[in-house]
Amino acid sequence: MHKLLTDQPGKKMMLLGNEAIARGAIEAGVAVATTYPGTPSSEISLNLFQMSQESDLFFEYSTNEKVSMEVAAAAANAGVRAMCMMKHVGLNVAADVLMTLAYVGVKAGMVVVTADDPFMFSSQNEQDNRFYGKLSGLPVLEPSSVDEARRMTAYAFELSEQLGEPVILRTTTRINHSSGIVELDKIMPPKTKGDFTKDPMNQVPVPAVARKLHVKLLENWHKARDIAETSDFNIIDGKGPGGIICNGVSYTYVTDAVGELDLGDRVRVLRLGLSHPMPEKMIKDFLAASDKVLIVEEGEPVMEEAVKAFAQEAGLTLPIRGKAEDLFSRLYEFNPGMVRQCVARFFDVPYTPPEVPDLSDIPPLPNRPPNLCAGCSHRATYLEIKKAVAELGLDTIYPTDIGCYTLGMLPPLSMADFLLCMGSSAGTPGGFAVATDKKVISFIGDSTFFHSGIPGLVNAVFNNHNHTLVILDNGITAMTGHQPNPGVDMSVFNLQGYGRISIEKVVEALGVQKIVKIKPFKLAKSIEAIKEALSYEGVSVIISEEPCALFAQAYKLKKKRAFYISDACKNHRDCINQLACPAFYIENERVHIDEVACVGCAVCAQICPENAIRPVKKAG
Amino acid sequence: MTDTTRLIIVAVGGQGNLLASGVLAEAALLADIPVRMSEIHGMAQRGGVVESAMVFGDAQSPIIADGEADVLVGFEPCETLRALNKCNTETVVITNLAPLPPFTVAIGQGVYPDIDQIQELIRKKTGRLIALDASALAKKSGNVRALNMVLLGALIQSGVLPLTAEQVKEAMRTRTKKAFLESNLKAFDLGFEAAAAI
Numbered sequence: 001m002h003k004l005l006t007d008q009p010g011k012k013m014m015l016l017g018n019e020a021i022a023r024g025a026i027e028a029g030v031a032v033a034t035t036y037p038g039t040p041s042s043e044i045s046l047n048l049f050q051m052s053q054e055s056d057l058f059f060e061y062s063t064n065e066k067v068s069m070e071v072a073a074a075a076a077n078a079g080v081r082a083m084c085m086m087k088h089v090g091l092n093v094a095a096d097v098l099m100t101l102a103y104v105g106v107k108a109g110m111v112v113v114t115a116d117d118p119f120m121f122s123s124q125n126e127q128d129n130r131f132y133g134k135l136s137g138l139p140v141l142e143p144s145s146v147d148e149a150r151r152m153t154a155y156a157f158e159l160s161e162q163l164g165e166p167v168i169l170r171t172t173t174r175i176n177h178s179s180g181i182v183e184l185d186k187i188m189p190p191k192t193k194g195d196f197t198k199d200p201m202n203q204v205p206v207p208a209v210a211r212k213l214h215v216k217l218l219e220n221w222h223k224a225r226d227i228a229e230t231s232d233f234n235i236i237d238g239k240g241p242g243g244i245i246c247n248g249v250s251y252t253y254v255t256d257a258v259g260e261l262d263l264g265d266r267v268r269v270l271r272l273g274l275s276h277p278m279p280e281k282m283i284k285d286f287l288a289a290s291d292k293v294l295i296v297e298e299g300e301p302v303m304e305e306a307v308k309a310f311a312q313e314a315g316l317t318l319p320i321r322g323k324a325e326d327l328f329s330r331l332y333e334f335n336p337g338m339v340r341q342c343v344a345r346f347f348d349v350p351y352t353p354p355e356v357p358d359l360s361d362i363p364p365l366p367n368r369p370p371n372l373c374a375g376c377s378h379r380a381t382y383l384e385i386k387k388a389v390a391e392l393g394l395d396t397i398y399p400t401d402i403g404c405y406t407l408g409m410l411p412p413l414s415m416a417d418f419l420l421c422m423g424s425s426a427g428t429p430g431g432f433a434v435a436t437d438k439k440v441i442s443f444i445g446d447s448t449f450f451h452s453g454i455p456g457l458v459n460a461v462f463n464n465h466n467h468t469l470v471i472l473d474n475g476i477t478a479m480t481g482h483q484p485n486p487g488v489d490m491s492v493f494n495l496q497g498y499g500r501i502s503i504e505k506v507v508e509a510l511g512v513q514k515i516v517k518i519k520p521f522k523l524a525k526s527i528e529a530i531k532e533a534l535s536y537e538g539v540s541v542i543i544s545e546e547p548c549a550l551f552a553q554a555y556k557l558k559k560k561r562a563f564y565i566s567d568a569c570k571n572h573r574d575c576i577n578q579l580a581c582p583a584f585y586i587e588n589e590r591v592h593i594d595e596v597a598c599v600g601c602a603v604c605a606q607i608c609p610e611n612a613i614r615p616v617k618k619a620g
Numbered sequence: 621m622t623d624t625t626r627l628i629i630v631a632v633g634g635q636g637n638l639l640a641s642g643v644l645a646e647a648a649l650l651a652d653i654p655v656r657m658s659e660i661h662g663m664a665q666r667g668g669v670v671e672s673a674m675v676f677g678d679a680q681s682p683i684i685a686d687g688e689a690d691v692l693v694g695f696e697p698c699e700t701l702r703a704l705n706k707c708n709t710e711t712v713v714i715t716n717l718a719p720l721p722p723f724t725v726a727i728g729q730g731v732y733p734d735i736d737q738i739q740e741l742i743r744k745k746t747g748r749l750i751a752l753d754a755s756a757l758a759k760k761s762g763n764v765r766a767l768n769m770v771l772l773g774a775l776i777q778s779g780v781l782p783l784t785a786e787q788v789k790e791a792m793r794t795r796t797k798k799a800f801l802e803s804n805l806k807a808f809d810l811g812f813e814a815a816a817a818i
Contacts, residue, residue: 252680337685357745366730370666
């Protein structure tokens with residue numbers, strides 16, 4: 001049995017924040033869960049996916065976040081509890097749904113999980129999704145610890161039903177990817193079937209209906225604010241004239257700082273867990289009882305601006321500070337040390353940080369950037385495109401997309417010139433093709449193609465852009481941990497009852513006139529096919545098919561066959577210099593292959609001028 | 621900060637850092653010691669650095685600021701050196717001495733520092749250095765992948781954490797695969813003994 005289905009209330013478990021959120025949903029009897037995977041949210045859905053295979057939970061990996069939210073919204077409107085989860089930028093994709101779903105509302109609890117990523121550990125921006133609460137008018141819950149993430153997730157369903165609208169659970173990486181001790185609560189059996197009562201005058205937001213629904217949304221906003229005034233998730237600790245207002249993981253840093261600086265008798269801490277709508281009266285009372293207030297929030301000054309506005313309304317002139325050059329930055333994530341230092345500075349208490357060693361004499365250390373894996377098919381495709389481009393003498397621009405293949409930006413491959421968001425490799429080439437005379441070759445993965453690449457390709461065909469789209473089909477959503485996508489053969493997971501969509505047929509049906517398919521581990525043949533596609537005026541598509549090396553190993557899709565470098569090697573080092581495969585290493589000035597790492601793609605063997613790279617013969 | 625012990629573990633993806641921190645967390649749970657842990661993974665399988673922060677005791681924060689680790693465990697010597705910003709002059713540092721040069725060295729984009737120089741720098745700047753060839757000891761245990769358990773043995777021997785060897789071994793019994801339990805326990809003991817001899 002999946003550990004998160006353990007039905008032992010009171011049992012303590014060490015859980016990852018994302019596991020705790022999944023558990024919270026299970027405790028609340030979630031019946032439908034949908035997602036498009038994205039770090040740092042991915043383990044929530046992974047656990048729900050696993051649990052759906054041994055429980056009544058319906059789970060789906062949706063094509064993208066927008067669709068995922070639509071599926072969940074309809075289920076919640078048919079009276080079953082639903083959750084959809086995504087990374088912060090995923091909510092941009094689903095924002096169109098969210099904004100009007102706020103008007104239409106839900107009949108059963110619906111929770112939207114958005115996992116923000118301050119410091120961008122694995123994201124392209126660090127947008128602060130608390131703004132989506134303000135933008136949509138929906139309530140926002142923000143946990144400060146792993147166990148609270150579980151409790152808040154379960155509560156979010158209740159709150160959603162109380163208000164008849166979805167609730168946003170906003171986390172940050174340090175909640176998603178922290179672990180802590182969680183005390184399990186009882187599991188509510190899910191109600192898996194509801195019914196849909198037709199009510200178009202409330203559920204079809206044509207203008208006349210929408211005008212009425214907006215009134216309802218604002219009424220709900222007031223109700224939610226009243227709930228926030230007395231919510232158990234909005235708490236005040238300590239006593240004294242000083243004040244700190246904080247949220248999320250910052251609350252833990254603040255709590256530690258107040259303890260370590262011995263400020264418990266001088267400073268009160270207001271932690272907002274139900275942070276939107278803000279509890280206006282609670283905050284005004286807090287301000288009135290404080291002589292100065294520090295706002296501790298990662299990201300944008302969302303609370304700070306609101307608190308300052310409350311102070312103005314209440315006629316209070318106490319100092320309220322947060323984002324400032326001498327205090328907190330809008331950039332990156334906080335840590336306990338910097339919060340302690342800012343708290344000490346603001347409340348004017350002495351503080352000496354630990355004595356840190358002088359590191360100025362440490363020699364420059366070699367970097368260890370992430371790299372495409374040994375035997376990664378993307379490396380082979382990139383090499384072939386480079387060779388084809390060189391043979392044709394093309395001047396190129398390489399827009400890329402979101403996935404493992406973005407790592408192709410690193411030298412020696414250097415195959416990424418422009419990136420905006422999921423699917424942008426299909427749309428941006430049009431602009432480059434129109435505005436320059438260069439050959440535009442862009443890269444997209446299979447999952448990303450289904451997610452949001454198709455409309456860009458439709459656009460390219462319709463507007464006849466001169467562009468080659470390379471679809472790197474490795475048969476799985478690799479970057480986020482091998483989740484399925486609509487092109488995946490689900491029998492690999494021993495799962496039946498799924499459809500499967502052929503990328504080639506989709507591309508054909510869109511009217512692309514030049515389509516070539518390559519097997520990227522066949523070098524010479526692939527280069528010839530690529531040249532043909534690149535020489536075509538107009539939209540051409542190259543589909544490069546080869547399973548993700550890690551996935552193929554994990555699911556035993558391919559036999560591993562390591563290679564070695566024989567004595568015929570003359571140390572040209574084309575292999576290592578052109579491919580930069582991490583299976584190579586240098587010892588005694590010679591290139592070697594790590595037989596454990598090598599999966600046997602044999603691409604290096606095909607570029608070695610001496611044919612010195614050969615398969616390892618099995619012993620005996 | 622007296623009731624709190626802060627541990628940083630740095631490793632290269634695939635070295636078993638997350639299993640090691642999982643075992644420690646389980647041991648803390650068994651010993652009824654509050655523990656919080658934070659990990660940066662995601663690119664771990666792509667050859668990058670994996671860092672775990674573990675906070676034992678009263679503190680609420682799941683991460684550790686620069687200069688505030690009480691103990692640093694490095695699974696790879698160059699990565700141990702790179703993580704010195706997490707240390708202060710009192711920090712106990714435990715490092716594996718077997719290098720795993722990053723790929724950038726192979727393509728001429730960097731120079732791997734001398735192992736003796738790494739040790740000397742760490743020794744000079746921190747409270748105490750416990751350096752051992754954990755990879756060799758792992759091999760001796762019968763499982764080359766058990767270097768994480770060797771380093772756990774050394775860590776527990778150092779006495780910095782509020783956990784006993786028996787508590788950690790108990791956690792290993794629940795957290796690690798049965799087939800590897802014996803070699804893991806042996807690896808733990810070898811690390812423990814090696815650290816005791818330093």
